[in-house]
Amino acid sequence: MVTCKETRAAIIALLKKGFTGKDIAANKIAPKSTIYRIIKNFKESGSIVAKKASGRPRKSSKRQDRLLKLTQLRDLGTTSTELAQEWQQAGVSASARTVRRRLLEDGLVLKAAKKPLLSRKNIRDRLIFCKRYRDWTADDWGKVIFSDESPFRLFGASGKKLVRRRQGERYHQSCVMPTVKHPETIHVWGCFSAKGVGSLTILPKNAAMNKEFYQHILREQLLPTIREQFGDEQFGDERCLFQHDGAPCHKAKLITKWLGEQNIDILGLWPGNSPDLNPIENLWSILKRQVDKQNPTNSDNLQALIMQEWAAISQDVAQKLIDSMPGRIAEVLEKKGQHCKY
Template identity: 75%
Template sequence: MVTLKETRAVIIALHKKGFPGKDIAASKIAPKSTIYRIIKNFKESGLIVVKKASGRPRKSSKRQDHLLKLIQLRDRGTTSTELAQEWQQAGVSASSHTVRQRLLEDGLVSRRAAKKPFLSRKNIRDRLIFYRYSTGTGIGLLRTGVKSFSLMNPLSDCLGHPDKSLSGEDKVSATIIPVMPTVKHPETIHMRGCFSAKGVGSLTILPKNTAMYKEWYQHILREQLLPTIQEQFGDEQCLFQHDGAPCHKAKVAREQNIDILGPWPGNSPDLNPIENLWSILKRRVDKQKPTNSDQLQALIMQEWAAISQDVTQKLIDSMTGQIAEVLKKKGQHCKY
């Protein structure tokens, strides 16, 4: 294949031999306009290849870019504005936008800090005690938790997607909406579920305007949890894991002859893998875009039942790495 540089050389060679532009264009080695432009540039500069424009000079050298990278890696939580101020002390006057561009060139992408519950000294101590206790049991665990699901905004699917039959200004007008309509009090469904390495267990949807008080929790333990324990573990020993909500006191569960894994450390949703299971369930339900409460409830039950044992087993297997990270970070939050 003939390169553009070689084509330019041929055009200039023919031009030097006295061939006019129209005769060179007749050979169809390049479009007529391209041939005239190449000849014009050659007459003006005397060069076959046009030099690239220098453009705006780069504000920083490679050495300064490397210094910025080192500053950022020293503390990954530093913002681009703070980095720009530190970089300025090294002699580089640049905006936070330039800082982000330089870091992006080095493969360092900006991220928003994850929001985590505050951990007191007692929380941290309890987290370490909890994990050191739970790692040595060797007993099957049934994990439980509560989750709320809300209907997605029914108007959101209509925004930004105008009728394909529209064109021009009509399409623009149909796409641009000055405000984003929201539902002030969306329909919400509260539920309690449980799972183990053997698969998902019962899933109970709370009736509307029902608080999870002691008596209701006792009812769920008796009618939903005990049958799941019997189904999944039979006569095997099993420990029950739940969080420290007021209605979850160990006494309530012991009244049903259920052994508790504990004590549960406060502000520690990252220690319960059912939070990851809720995320999986939510993605599956949201993908189908339910439009009313009944449909939302039916989809929740349907997708919960469809969660395979492979999924729950992987969540349980991930606890090994989770335990190691919590202990390594001396009780602080982990990435799970």
């Protein structure tokens, strides 16, 4: 039991006046055990200040903690179990759980970020691209329509579901994510700009994305978005730019020629393996989270929710993603072509 300073002082004052512990306890100013503990502490230390609880002794010293951190940094792939074994050789008998806790205290997060592998060519192309657009402002990027394709999987796009549950509820229906051996996957194509989300279309099942089919998508989906978002501006001095990645069907002469005929300029050559530079990737993540929350159970339901949640994305969200472009460019340049945090 924690006692206030005034209570401890009163107990010691009575003690100094000749009262015994039993006499003081009769006044019921504190539990008997507390009174005897305070008297004992005063006789041993001469102080009325309560002793700090010692707690469980720490298994490792600061020097041993530093050694653990250095061992981890030498090989980032070493598991906590392996580190515990190596730490034992330094005289520390600790579990893998203690190892993880120490590393977390030092700011070492144990989960690796998943990013595409960057080749030397990828890094070089990323630097060329970012140097070209390093001076662009958010207003400049506001004239770009970003596009991409993305898969949506039935029973969860992310492949995992986090829930807080009580003991014994692990297999409760509300705490379980259903899985199937071959989940249905729906592919979509979409585009957006600072003016908001543009057209989104569900791609036919098993349809091959060749240059002819891609031209059809651009005609039926991109052109209406340009007319709606940019209107007559598209044919003036400030017309929009279209972004798509370097997929073979995107680079086909047929597509380049058709875009030219439609008076649509293409943003400079997009570097490979660079989803972190494309804000539409963040838009897909937002959309998938919203769709997953509603637990679609069949293909038709999934398709309807995709279209519904896409239409619900606000212009403010789109604008914020476009506003992040100068920061993305600057970070890739600062990291000499490596991945940025987006």
